[in-house]
Amino acid sequence: MLNEERFDQRIAELPKGASRRDHARAEALSELSARLSESISDVDGLLHSVVELVSSFLGDTAVIRLLAEGGSTMTVAAVHDANPMIAEPLRAALEQSSNEIATMVPHAAVLSEAQPIQLIDDSFIDALEQMPPLARKTVQDLGMRVALICPLRVGGRVIGTLGLWRHGKDTPHSERDRKFAQELADRAALAIGNARLVERLRAEIDQRKQNEDNLRLTAELLKQVDQKRRALLEHLVSAQEEERRRIAVDVHDDSIQAMAAIGVRLQIMRRRAASHEMADQLEHIEDAVTETIARLRALLFRLEAAPVEQVGLVRAIQRYIAEVFPENVPQTRVTSTMTKELDSAMHIVLYRVAQEALSNVLKHAQAERVTVELTDAVGGVQLTVSDDGVGFSPSEAIRHALPGHLGMRSMHERAVVAGGSLEVDSKPHAGTTIRCWLPEVRV
Amino acid sequence: MSQQSYGDSRGPTTRVLICENDPAMRSALADLVLSYPALELAGTAADPDEAGEVARRGPIDAALLDVRMPKGGGPRAARLVRAAHPKARIVAFSAHAEREVVLEMLLAGASEYLIKGVDDHSIADALQRTGYGRLGMPLMELEEMIFALVERLRVATGAVPPPAPPVAPPMEIR
Helix, strand or coil: CCCHHHHHHHHHHCCCCCCHHHHHHHHHHHHHHHHHHHCCCCHHHHHHHHHHHHHHHHCCEEEEEEECCCCCEEEEEEEECCCHHHHHHHHHHHHHCCCEHHHCHHHHHHHHHCCCEEEECHHHHHHHHHCCHHHHHHHHHCCCCEEEEEEEEECCEEEEEEEEEECCCCCCCCHHHHHHHHHHHHHHHHHHHHHHHHHHHHHHHHHHHHHHHHHHHHHHHHHHHHHHHHHHHHHHHHHHHHHHHHHHHHHHHHHHHHHHHHHHHHHHHHHCCCCHHHHHHHHHHHHHHHHHHHHHHHHHHHHCCCCHHHHCHHHHHHHHHHHHCCCCCCEEEEEECCCCCCCHHHHHHHHHHHHHHHHHHHHHHCCCEEEEEEEEECCEEEEEEEECCCCCCHHHHHHCCCCCHHHHHHHHHHHHHCCCEEEEEECCCCCEEEEEEEECCCC | CCCHHHHCCCCCCEEEEEECCCHHHHHHHHHHHHCCCCEEEEEEECCHHHHHHHHHHCCCCEEEEECCCCCCHHHHHHHHHHHHCCCCEEEEEECCCCHHHHHHHHHCCEEEEEECCCCHHHHHHHHCCCCCCCCCCCHHHHHHHHHHHHHHHHHHHCCCCCCCCCCCCCCCCC
């Protein structure tokens, strides 16, 4: 904002008995000052007021140039003369000329010294020679021979110039004119500085607001994405469970039934067998059928719905071990110190991963001891299944597509889809440890 | 065991109804019944409705019922047979023993729950009231069923609940 007090003080400082012209100037300054404080953001309008005012008081053509960003060029911001026949060609010439400060010697001096410079006689001719041809020709055609260039100063910096190009007379600007012009130039500069500051603050506030909005939006989006991911996971897990259930029904209704029917018939045949030899043969087949049924039943157990909801994770895993592992071989221990909340989909994922890991142990590890641990972990929970069996080289397993690796991949996929991770730590003859981390539910 | 000991019929034969929706198993079971002189085949059925019809037609001493079947499964077949012959012995015969299903069959009147793959003598025993009442469940599942039953009893009788939930072992996470 402009300093009104300072301005009033300046009026008070005017010499006593000053001419009417002085009063008019003071009034003009006062009016401009009022405008400046009103139209804080209308810089263009303000600059036009300044050139109009100074031009009408001094009779010169007034030109405001502003230093462009970067500081190596100036742009023409406002041109005014009461006579458009003068203002227009000058504006056109200036707009078409180079704006490089290096080529504008008087301007460069004003910018660096922050003091007004009067161009007259030799100094005017010098300046004229530095001008681009079109500008030079126009200035000559308009019969200009005197000019005053004032710096636009604000906060210790020069941000542009106010040029007063005299035509119709060759007298230099009086001390009073110079003071008046410089006063206007400084006021204009202050207003521009304020307007720029306001604009920068406004832009900053807008930017901050936008950042906040973006942040809120991003947070909202993240939440939505997380919810969607959870819904998807739930959907996926239930689809997988449904698929397994269907396969289990097929195994139950089809494969086991058919084998069991064969078993019943073999038993009848054996009882009626003509010879002991035949009976023995039939018994062998019967044993094979019984074994097949047992395997199918184990498959059924692996396929059937995870009983996690009914009996809890630990019990469900213990039950799986009891069903699938031969009695006490290997020794197993299932523990949980998990306290974090998990939704049912996550429970099922943990159960299925444990199931797969244990199934691998049974098939390949030749282990004596297996431990299953459920623990709290950073940001979630961890399932650890370790055995003291023969182990394997994970890279070899991938390269040679060793049996059981399919299960390894499905475990990995389950963990990743649930937003978690799975790592396998194994070396030949050094056992295997599988760690599965899953994120907890955040509300 | 020699076959003669099962071939002899001492006393009246046991009239058996077979209800099994798998045709191969149904005919195998029918042959099994026919192979024991002590057993008599009263009829075969593919679902509970048919079982009900067979039961209404004549006397039934024992019914060998598949558990997983359409139209209400083993439990419904058991109730239909029992409705016609309250003293009929019900033997459940299934590929798998799940706690809830076993309980349901027992509540419907089954005296044994056999798992497919058992030897034929066990089936014959069960049908002839010489069986000893097997449930064919894995031990852990059996334990869980007992706890579930105790819970039901507790609720029904208003007994004081135990200090800790009986189903949950110390490491339980639920």
